[in-house]
Amino acid sequence: MSEFNFDAPINRRHTDSVKWRQPEDVLPMWVADTDFLAPPAVIEALQRRVAHGIYGYHYESPTLRQTVIDWVARRYGWEIEPDWIIFPPDVVRGMNWAAQAVAAPGDAVLLQSPVYGPFFEIPRNGGFAMQDAPLVQDASGRYQLDMAAMEAAVTPETRAYLLCNPQNPTGRVFTRPELETLADFCLAHDITVLADEIHADLVYSEAPHIPIASLGPDIAQRTITFIAPSKTFNMAGLKASVGIIPNPELRERLARAARGVIPPMNLLGMIAMEAAYGEGETWLDALRAYLQANRDYLLDAIASDYLPGVRMARPEGTFLAWLDFRATPWADAPARRSLEEAKVMVNEGAWFGETGKGFARLNFGCPRATLETGLERLRAALLQANG
Secondary structure (H helix, E strand, C coil): CCCCCCCCCCCCCCCCCCCCCCCCCCEECCCCCCCCCCCHHHHHHHHHHHHHCCCCCCCCCCCHHHHHHHHHHHHHCCCCCHHHEECCCCHHHHHHHHHHHHCCCCCEEEECCCCCHHHHHHHHHHCCEEEECCCEECCCCCEECCHHHHHHHCCCCEEEEEEECCCCCCCCCCCHHHHHHHHHHHHHCCCEEEEECCCCCCECCCCCCCCHHHHCHHHHCCEEEEECCHHHHCCHHHCCCEEECCCHHHHHHHHHHHCCCCCCCCHHHHHHHHHHHHHCHHHHHHHHHHHHHHHHHHHHHHHCCCCCCCEECCCCECCEEEEECCCCCCCCCHHHHHHHHHCEECEEHHHHCHHHCCEEEEECCCCHHHHHHHHHHHHHHHHHHCC
C-alpha cells in the first residue's frame, strides 16, 4: 500500500487552472498536467521559502546542478557534466530557443507526426520550412519509425530534427535500436537533434527511457536534450526545466541566442526542482505504479469494447492515451463530439498533425474515480450515437 493517496480528489476549479477552467458540467481530461498533489518535499520546500517573505533577485542554488546530475545518472543511466546544463523556463521555450540557435530563416526542421502541437509552431516561429515524416502504425496500432519517409523528407537545408521521446501523444518509448537508427540518420545528414524528453520519468515497467544523447559521444555532440520536473511532479506552472548540451559550441550558440530574450529560471521553480529531484524519488515510484494501473484499466476497457469502436495502442510511457475513433460515428471530430455529447474534454487529434485526424488524446493522470466517470460518460454517449 502506497503512503501517497493518489485516489484523493483535489478540487482544481477556481484555481486559474487552464485544464479546469471549464463549465461545471464538463469533465476536463485534456491538458497534460495531472490531478495529483505535488510531492510533500516540494510543497514543504516552497512553503519554507514563501514564509521568508522576500522574493528578490536570486543566484542559482549551489547544489542544484549536482542534484540534476545525480537524478539523470540514477534514473536514465547517463553521466553528465555540470557545465553541460542550462535552465530554460520550460521545454517548449527551450526547443524554440535551440531551433533558432542552430537554424536560420529559410533552413528546415524535421519532425514526425502525430506529435505535440507546439512542435508545429517551432518552424513557424523561426521562419523555417517544416518537413514531416509521419510515424506509421503496425497491425496492433503501435507506432513505428518510418525511416524511408525520413530519407524522403530530409534535404540539404535540414538543420534540426525534433525528437519527442517518450512520444506525445502516442505513448511510444523508443527502444535502443530505434534510437540508434535515428542517431545514425542524423549523423549521416549533419543534423542537430533537439530532444524533448519531458516525459522521461513517466515510463512503465516494460520500457526504460534511454536519452538519445547517452548512446555515444558522436550523437551527444549533436544533441540538445530537454527534461523537466513539470510533468513528473505536477509543477508545470512553476516554469523550471533543464537543458543538457555536451557540445561547447552548441552551448555558446544558445548563450548568444538567449541574450535579452530568455529569462533566468523562476526562484520558486528552482526551489521546487531541487526538492523534486533531490527528495521526490519514492513519491515518483508510487506515482508510476498508480499511473500504470490506470493505463492497464483503460487498456482492459478498450479491449472489452467498453467504448464501442474505439481502439488504443498500448502507451509505454506518459499519462496520455491516444484513442482511435475512426471506426465510430465521432470520426470527423472526436474531441468536439466528446465535449458536446459526453461533456468530457479531450484533445482533438488534428492538433497533433494531419495524421491525428480521427483520434483524440485523453489524460489518465487522475484519480481512478475520475477516469471511471470519464469512461462512463464516453460509453453512454457513444452507445447513443451508435443508435
